[in-house]
Structures are given as structure tokens and as C-alpha cells.
Amino acid sequence: MMQAVFAGKKIVVGVTGSIAAFKVAGWVSDLAKEEADVSVIMTQSGMEFVTPLTFAALSGRKVHSEMFGTEIDDPMAHINLGREADLILVAPASANTLAKLANGLADNLLCTTVLASRAQVLICPAMNSRMYSHPATKENIKRLKSLGYTVINPAIGLMACKEEGEGRLAEWDDVKEYVARALSVNDLRGTNVMISAGPTREPLDPARYLSNRSSGKMGYALARAAFRRGAHVTLVSGPTTLPCPVGVDRLQVQTADEMYNAVISHAAKNSIIIKAAAVADYKPAKNHEHKVKKDQIKSHLELEPNKDILLALGKMKKPGQILVGFAAESQNLRDEGVKKLKKKNLDIIAVNDISTKNTGFEVENNQVLLINKSGEEQLPFTSKLHTANLIWNDIVRLIPT
Ligand SMILES: Cc1cc2nc3c(=O)[nH]c(=O)nc-3n(C[C@H](O)[C@H](O)[C@H](O)COP(=O)(O)O)c2cc1C
Numbered sequence: 001m002m003q004a005v006f007a008g009k010k011i012v013v014g015v016t017g018s019i020a021a022f023k024v025a026g027w028v029s030d031l032a033k034e035e036a037d038v039s040v041i042m043t044q045s046g047m048e049f050v051t052p053l054t055f056a057a058l059s060g061r062k063v064h065s066e067m068f069g070t071e072i073d074d075p076m077a078h079i080n081l082g083r084e085a086d087l088i089l090v091a092p093a094s095a096n097t098l099a100k101l102a103n104g105l106a107d108n109l110l111c112t113t114v115l116a117s118r119a120q121v122l123i124c125p126a127m128n129s130r131m132y133s134h135p136a137t138k139e140n141i142k143r144l145k146s147l148g149y150t151v152i153n154p155a156i157g158l159m160a161c162k163e164e165g166e167g168r169l170a171e172w173d174d175v176k177e178y179v180a181r182a183l184s185v186n187d188l189r190g191t192n193v194m195i196s197a198g199p200t201r202e203p204l205d206p207a208r209y210l211s212n213r214s215s216g217k218m219g220y221a222l223a224r225a226a227f228r229r230g231a232h233v234t235l236v237s238g239p240t241t242l243p244c245p246v247g248v249d250r251l252q253v254q255t256a257d258e259m260y261n262a263v264i265s266h267a268a269k270n271s272i273i274i275k276a277a278a279v280a281d282y283k284p285a286k287n288h289e290h291k292v293k294k295d296q297i298k299s300h301l302e303l304e305p306n307k308d309i310l311l312a313l314g315k316m317k318k319p320g321q322i323l324v325g326f327a328a329e330s331q332n333l334r335d336e337g338v339k340k341l342k343k344k345n346l347d348i349i350a351v352n353d354i355s356t357k358n359t360g361f362e363v364e365n366n367q368v369l370l371i372n373k374s375g376e377e378q379l380p381f382t383s384k385l386h387t388a389n390l391i392w393n394d395i396v397r398l399i400p401t
Contacts, residue, residue, distance in 0.1 A: 005180045005228075006034035012085045012119075013038055014110040015055065017045025018092035019160040020126040020169035025050060027091065027172050029058040031179075039064065039081055041110045043097065067109045078109055082117025087182050090114070092126035092169050095137050101149070102140035120182045121149040124175055129165025152178055177227065177246035186230030187396050193231045194270040195223045196263055196309070198238030200256045202283035204301075207291045214278035216240035218326070218352075218366060221388040222274055223248045229392060234270065236262045238277055256280050256306035263309055267316060272395060274324040275310050276350075282306060314345030320400045324348045324391070330355040337371045347398055348372045350391055370394055 013028055015021050031038050040055040041064045052063035064081065066072050074080060082088065090097065090110070097110065101123070106112040114121055123144060131137060132154060141151050152175055155168040197219020201209040216237060223235045224245040233248040236259060244250040251266075253259045256279045267273060282303040310325050317323055325346045329336045330353070337351040351369040367381040370391065379390050 006036040009086045012088045014090040015046040016094040016097040018126045020092040021049040078112040082113040085119040091124035102143040126169035129167040132167035189230030192270045193272040194234045195274045196236045196277035198240040205288035219276035221384040225388040272322045328352045
């Protein structure tokens, strides 16, 4: 999946004078393994930290650093590198280079290349936390964002200067998602989407709850795929062990009531809503304040129904808003799907087959029957991320133009 995003893409990596430069050697190595076509530009200070030989060996290409001189192969490299690039990744970006780029300075090969390019630019600042929090740096970052560059927030943690704070170079796993987004077709750019995922927990007492087998993997894959396609994603998640997907706003809830409140209060601002959560249909009629002793537990559990979130969303649906539901069925997939599509006023329903061990709950793969108002499509047995992209392909076709 990842391979298709990076393969053959021309990425210029700009390495500047930060102690974190050595980490970016690993990034270049990974991009080269993903078959991206990586050209590295180093500033003079960048070369004080890691030798150009390291980046040349990892990228398989000569490193660029000089603009002038008889030694250089291409005197127009400052124009050509940026013109041909699909993406420029400045990492690590020193405070000095941030200031230069924010002001359109062009006194070295990297800054000139950025100025002469119309490719997307991703910037990963890395510096001491006081340098990062200085108003001058903050202003420069604001300006870079207003120029249309994406600035990836640095991480918080212990730095080489033995100080702790914000300024550590962002982690590659996170940056790689931004790179993937920049290189993907952004057919959801500017679209607000909300996805619900995971199970809910309905408490009986402080120790016990009713829940279900949902792992949240399908909803999280939908969120990740939407981010890659350029959307602004709100993920309302029941309890799972999954990490929050990069670039996604996650609201964590426990109970069906909490999920109802979170989803309904955010519904109006989202033009696409996917309800992939497995919300408990019922909750215990009483949530005991203290743990119920074994000998006090009755043989019958009194339940009361939870509010139907999907039904409520279907009723309040605005014109043009797209509502997608999920159903987990072990038999009569088509009939059950069509019934739910109509009853809940959905545009699409994705019916999960939970009758086999390899699809549905907890596992990595899925096989979904997609039904919309004009027909149906049986998706192949494939990974949840691939399934998510196939579902998005279907949703994108319904977006009003
Ligand atoms: C040991 C050492 C580590 C440094 N680390 C950083 C850093 O992480 N971030 C930063 O902005 N500057 C750092 N600097 C300062 C920059 O290298 C300096 O501002 C330089 O002019 C940046 O030039 P450039 O932006 O052209 O690469 C460091 C300097 C030294 C001596």
C-alpha cells in the first residue's frame, strides 16, 4: 500500500544545521527503500553534522550543496531540482532556515530551490525548546504556514542539549504520513469528515461493563485513509488500544451516551459522517456506585436501550451531507443492509461479514458488501486500510460538485 504512494516520486530533502540531521539519514534510507527518487540538498551547516557521503550512499545520488563553482554538474540545479520535485521536505529545519524561508531569502541552494519551486513543501523544525518558543521563531512559523507550507510540529521530550521541552524533531512514522498525504490524490481536500470507531462500554458498577468485540481497526483505517486524501478528520473513538492516527483529531468516549453526545454535537460541521463504531444497543438499567458483591448479583440483568445514533443522524441530515453506516451481519447480508440503509436514511451502508474467522471484528482484513441507493458492490477480501480506500472511492463519487 505504502509502496504505491512513494514509488517513482521525486522528493527533495533539505538537510540543515541541526543536531537531528543524523535522524534524517534514516528517513532518506526509508524513502529510497520505498522506491522514491530522493535528492538531498545540504546547507553548509548541515554538512558539519553529517557528511554528504552518508546521504549520497543512502539516496543513491550525489548530494547538492553548492550553487556556484566549477565543480558542480548542473549550474541550474537551484531551478531544476525544485521544478521537477513532487515534494520538498526540509528536515531537520533549523531556526535559521525557518527564518530565511519565512522571508523569502535565497542565499543558499536549499532556500533558492524552495523559492523557485511550486511543489508542496513540508517543514520539520528541530531545535532547542527555547529557540522554538522564541516569538521570532513562532512568527516565522506563522508566516511559513500563511505561505502555504506545511509545518509539522516538533515532538516534546529530552533534547541533545539535555533540556526537556518542545523542539525535538518529529518522529518519522508521523512525518511519513504527511509525506504520503502530500503525494496522494487529495480528493477530500478541504472536507470535514467525522468517523466513529470502536466499541462502547456500558458500566454495571466500577469494575464491570458490557461491551463487544469491536477493535476500532476499520474506523481507524477510514480515518487514516481520509487524512491521506486531504480531509480534516474528527475521530470519535470508543475504548481501544490503537494509537491516534497522525493528523486526526480524536475525541475519546466510553459509553454509548457519551458517543451520542460527541457525534451529535459535531455532526453539523461535517459534510461526511461514517459511523463505524459498534455502539452497544443496550446498557444496564442501573450503574451501581460501588462494586456489587458476588452474592448480591441477580441471575437476570435488567437492560434499557441506548439512543440510536445513526437513526438520529439520518433524521437531522442536511442536504448534501453524506451519511455512511456499517452493519455487522452473519447472515442475509444484502437484505439486512438494504433494510438498514432505508430505515436510517443512509447514503451508503458497508456490511461486514462476521460469519468467517478472517473478516470483521479484531482481525486485520475485511470483506465488505457496499450498498448504496443505486446498487451494490462486493469488495474483495483485503486489508482494512485498502477496504477503507475502496469505501472512500465510493463516497467521493457522491460528493456534490
Ligand atoms: C552542536 C550544535 C547543534 C545545533 N543544533 C541546532 C538545532 O538542533 N537546531 C537549530 O535550529 N540550530 C542548531 N544549531 C545552530 C545552527 O547550526 C546554526 O544556527 C546554523 O547557522 C544553521 O544554518 P543553516 O540553517 O544554514 O543550516 C546547532 C549548532 C551547534 C554547534
